[in-house]
Amino acid sequence: MTLLNIFQTLFITIGCLFFLIGTIGLLRFPDVLTRIHALTKADNLGLGFIVIGLIPSMSTAADIAKLIVCWVLILAASSVSAFLVANQHIKKSKEFKDHDVV
Amino acid sequence: MMWFDLALGLGLIIAAIGVFRSEDLFRAVVLFVTFGILLALTWLRLQAPDLALAEAAIGAGITGVLLLDTLGVFRQHEQDINPRSSSQLPDISRQWAANVLALIACISAAGLLAWSLFNTLKMPAPHHNLVTVVEANIAYSGVSHGITAVLLNFRSYDTLLEVAVLLVAIVIGIGLRERVTTSANATSDEGQSKLSEPPALLTSLVRLLLPLLLITAIFVLWAGSTRPGGAFQAGALIAAAGVLARLGQIDIAARVTTILRLGLTLGVFIFLIVAVSPMLTGKPFLTYPAGWEGTLILLIEFMLTISIGLILLSLFIQAPRPRIPAPVRNAIPATGPNAETNKGGDQ
Amino acid sequence: MIPLLLIIPLVFALLSVLLPRLPIKAIAIPGLVLQLIASIQLSVHTYKHGASDYALGSWEAPLGIALHANGFTVTLLTLTAFIAIVCAVYALIYLKRYEHEQRYFWPLFWFLLASLNGIWLSGDLFNLYVGLELLTFSAVGMVALTANKASLQAAIRYLFAALLGSLGYLAGVALLYGQYGTLSIQEIALISTSDAPTQVALALMTVGLLMKTAIFPLHYWLPPAHGGALAPVSALLSALVVKASFYILAVLWLQLAPDAISPAAAQVLGALGAGAILWGSWCAFRQPDIKMLVAYSTVAQLGYLMFVFPLSIGTSAAAAELAWQGTVLHLLAHAFAKAAMFLSVGTLVLAIGHQGIKDLAGVSHRVPLALFSFGLSAVSLMGLPPSGGFNAKWLLLQSALSSGQWWWFIFILGGGLLTAAYVFRVFSVSFIEEARHKFAPTHWLLDVSALTLAAAAILLGFVSQWPLTLMELVPGVQS
Amino acid sequence: MTLWLEAFNTDFWYAIVGAVLLVLALGAFITSRQLIKKLLAFNIMGSGVFLIMVGLAQYQHGPDSVPQALVLTGIVVAVAATALALVLIRKFVLKGGQP
Structure with a gap:
């Protein structure tokens, strides 16, 4: 096992751990906003670690670029969708408060 | 693994x-x-x-x-319109009959399939082997990717009919949709689509993603002749881009114009022209002239991509939706022979 | 010649999607005439030179898809072209009051024809699947055309039943491909064995196709779909569309893998047919609505088609040939008679403005021609001489006798009596003198088209030899 | 038993999964009362058939582009069917029917 392998294994394992933590948060946290928080923060970080861990096994610069583009796109998509979900949630809960339902 | x-x-x-x-x-x-x-x-x-x-x-x-x-x-x-009524309670006896029927159907299907698969394990390999036939003929197909060769050359007739199937679906979609818009005036349609202004963040993401999606679609289309990819996947990407654009409120014409109809039929039309033209020189229907296979397949795939993208997108846009009752509508009485049915329709 | 029958309807379908405001009259009829000429020419060619194959794209099966024209195929092609042209004439008049609907009727009509021609000609199992889906979609679209709650419900039910049937068929195709490594019907017919995967594949495909053909007890979707559609649509659906899946079933059982079929399985199909005759006739007898009566009559008449299996599997060659001829004649006679019946009922309903059988009082005076066509087609459905229906039933009876299966004899005869029972319900009301409603005038072309088809059903009794001579070129039950 | 273990491979395993999906979805299709649920069951049933088609053919003679092309056609037909069914169901519900 070369040093590079150890480095890769380490990073990917850390990435997976973050995903695990994010999933536990998703399941255990009490409401929508905290769940989004757990999911987006932990998962985006985990993804970053995995991408860094994968980069050494790519053969060409183009492949590395593709990996990074994937990462950036997922970051953008997940942050925007998290924002939309949160936005909707806040709107809904405001409506409920107006009707004194909660 | x-x-x-x-x-x-x-x-x-x-x-x-x-x-x-x-x-x-x-x-x-x-x-x-x-x-x-x-x-x-x-x-x-x-x-x-x-x-x-x-x-x-x-x-x-x-x-x-x-x-x-x-x-x-x-x-x-x-x-808005139709709160759940109590008459919707399940009919107990019917449900039981369905359950029994399902049980019988499941058990017999499971038995048949298990018997068949178990026997397959004992069988020798089949007489025919299309893998070798495809390999032997792929050099003459004009493309080097097996699936594209099968879809657009060896079995191109299937593909022609398949795009016709898509076309039938959208014709029905348009047919059921237009009835709504003919009696509704433009403002109520507008009012519906502008119900909720999308957040600026979504709009800017969509603007970022649209060109990327289109480039990816073109790449997937072009890749089809040598590696995985092709018209159907590319068409789906174009449709996805259209759906995204619509979510981000970038205006896409929802009206069924002649240009849209041209786009919907373009793929089949070009396909048919390419397929019929060799018949003029006495070759069978769907034959590509020697030497031109690759070019013509790419042409057909390009046109098919446009059509498939538009059809899938239109199926999303043209699907029937409820109209928001706008006070303006009462001012303009519906006219024409179908006025009665239109009014009764979608309220 | 063969591919023209695919190209013509596809081109016209595209034109009518592209330019919905095209002068339909100027376009549709010449196209249909062209199609009729092409199919007659193909029939003549087949008669002179025998069955022929056509390799699409110059790729021979098993790699490519082969089209196959034999006596049976060309008969069906000509039948399709003929019924289509008459229904189109009817539709041109009938749909004038449905301005919106007719813009979507014509593309679907042409796609329907393209898929029918495709199915009759195809020699490839998977291609048949795509053809069936095209057929289903255009038929469902035509049922949903009027877009009221009832017709949409009927269309959804029809679509779901047909999709389930297609998947059963496709599962069978998957097993057969795994087993034989080819999709060509002719290739598989040469090497088919009676092992488990083949039998399971056939069982799955059969159930799927029975669903699509609406054979009792899988007929539940047919009456609302056929009874609720516009008159020319009902005529096309009952005359042609349900026959497509029956055609595939017959090809599978009699041509693809006859060795894999046990006579017991054939008896089961025959029993389903008998059940269809009894149940369909009983339901038809109880319907208060005339269109539903005719739709249930289709359920009953489709039952006769099933008798070909017990009468030709495990029986003598002579009995099998008689059964096959009788079935083909029944298919033709029913197509003519049922199309005529739906068209004439459409005219009657148009004249009265109501669909109840009780409302028919007085039609014998006011709308005599439509009632006359209805009567003529009923003669053929009942199997009275001289008519195509009579010859068909006569051949089936003979086959039942010569194969010693007297129990089918009872159902074939009894079915005719049951048909008489429900048809006379209509006549007993229609000859009442005083009318309950005002009568609207109807266009003479409506009467003429219904009459043409009804006359064809009767005339078939005199020229039964024509299709039967062509039929001798059919593989499968061959003499 | 030895026969099973010897002949078993990835392709065959997925054919079995396809068969299981087909059977389960058939049951769900018949029992469910909601049209949308029926539609989902139809789609899953279709996926089961596609898995059988590719799995079985490839079990017999390795990677095969013909069944893959057929399934690609099948997927497009299935999405067309789904879209058509949704159009009809939506219209039906707008006319006051129950989904």
Whole structure:
């Protein structure tokens, strides 16, 4: 096992751990906003670690670029969708408060 | 990797059971999309990257969007117009009959399939082997990717009929939709689409993603002749771009114009012209002239991509939606022979 | 010659999607005439030179898809072209009051024809699947055309039943491909064995196709779809569309893998047919609505088609040939008679403005021609001489006798009596003198088209030899 | 038993999964009362058939582009069917029917 392998294994394992933590948060946290928080923060970080861990096994610069583009796109998509979900949630809960339902 | 396959297969089955068992439709649809993603992985494991692409883009993507959109429409509709009535309680005896019927059908289907698969294990390999036939002829097909060769050369007749199937679906879609818009005036349509202004963040993301999606679509189309990819996957990507654009309120004409109709039929039209023209020189229908196979296949695929993208997108845009009752509508009485049915229609 | 029958309807379908405001009259009829000429020419060619194959794209099966024209195929092609042209004439008049609907009727009509021609000609199992789906979609679209609640419900039910049927068929195709490594019907017919995968594949495909053909007890979707559609649509659906899946079923059982079929399985199909005759006739007898009566009559008449299996599997060659001839004649006679019946009922309903059988009082005076066509087609359905229906039933009876299966004899005869029972319900009301409603005038072309088809059903009794001579070129039950 | 273990491979395993999906979805299709649920069951049933088609063919003679092309056609037909069914169901619900 070369040093590079150890480095890769380490990073990917850390990435997976973050995903695990994010999933536990998703399941255990009490409401929508905290769940989004757990999911987006932990998962985006985990993804970053995995991408860094994968980069050494790519053969060409183009492949590395593709990996990074994937990462950036997922970051953008997940942050925007998290924002939309949160936005909707806040709107809904405001409506409920107006009707004194909660 | 056998363990991975075992887990993936069981995952597919569990996701499917989840879809069937969930009472809530929204939950069922989300699980269905999950099922689609697992299925895309499965196709990769079966060495079918084309199918993985198609499943992700068409099966899980477009189908999921259509289903979610429908649920949204139902939710809107039920709240405004049609609260759940008590008469909707299940008919107990009918339900029992269906359960018994399903049990019989399931047991017999399971028995038949198990018997067949078990016997397959004991059988020798079949007489024919199309793998070798495809390999022997692919040099004459004009492309080097097997699936594209089968779809657009060896069995191009299937593909022609398949695009016709898509076309029939959108013709029905337009037919059922237009009735709504002919009696509604433009303002009520506008009012509906502007109901909720999308957040600026979404709009800017959409603007960022649109060109990327289009470039990817063109790449997937062009890749089709040498490696996984092709018109159907590219068309699905174009449709996805259109759906995104619509979510981000970038205006896409929702009216059925002649230009749209031209776009919808373009693929089949060019396909037919290319297929018929060799008959003038006495060659069979659907034959490509020697030397021109690759070019013509790319041309057909390009046109098909446009048509498939437009058809899938139109199926999303043209799907019937409830109209928001606008006070303006009363001022303009519906006219024409169908006025009566139109009024009774969608209120 | 063969591919023209695919190209013509596809081109016209595209034109009518592209330019929905095209002068339909100027376009549709010449196209249909062209199609009729092409199919007659193909029939003549087949008669002179025998069955022929056509390799699409110059790729021979098993790699490519082969089209196959034999005596049976060309008969069906000509039948399709003929019924289509008459229904189109009717539709041109009838749909004038449905301005919106007719813009979507014509593309679907042409796609329907393209898929029918495709199915009759195809020699490839998977291609048949795509053809069936195209057929289903255009048929469902035509049922949903009026877009009221009832017709949409009927269309959804029809679509779901047909999709389930297609999947059963496709599952069978998957097993057969795994087993034989080819999709060509002719190739599989050469090497088919009676092993488990083949039998399971056939079982799955059979159930799927029975669903699509609406054979009792899988007929539940047919009456609302056929009874609720517009008159020319009902005529096309009952005359042609349900026959497509029956055609595939017959090809599978009699041509693809006859060795894999046990006589017991054939008896089961025959029993389903008998059940269809009894149940369909009983339901038809009880319907208060005339269109539903005719739709249930289709359920009953489709039952006769099933008798070909017990009468030709495990029986003598002579009995099998008689059964096959009788079935083909029945298919033709029913197509003519049922199309005529739906068209004439459409005219009657148009004249009265109501669909109830009780409302028919007085039609014998006011709308005599439509009632006359209805009567003529009923003669053929009942199997009275001289008519195509009579010859068909006569051949089937002979086959039942010569194969010693007297129990089918009872059902074939009894079915005619049951048909008489429900048809006379209509006549007993229609000859009442005083009318309950005002009568609207109807266009003479409506009467003429219904009459043409009814006359064809009767005339078939005199020229039964024509299709039967062509039929001798059919593989499968061959003498 | 030895026969099973010898002949078993990835392709065959997925064919079995396809058969299981087909059977389960058939049951769900018949029992469910909601049209959308029926539609989902139809789609999953279709996926089961596709898995059988590719899995079985490839079990017999390795990667085969013909069934893959057929399934690609099948997927497109299935999405067209789904879209058509949704259009009809939506219209039906707007006319006051129950989904």
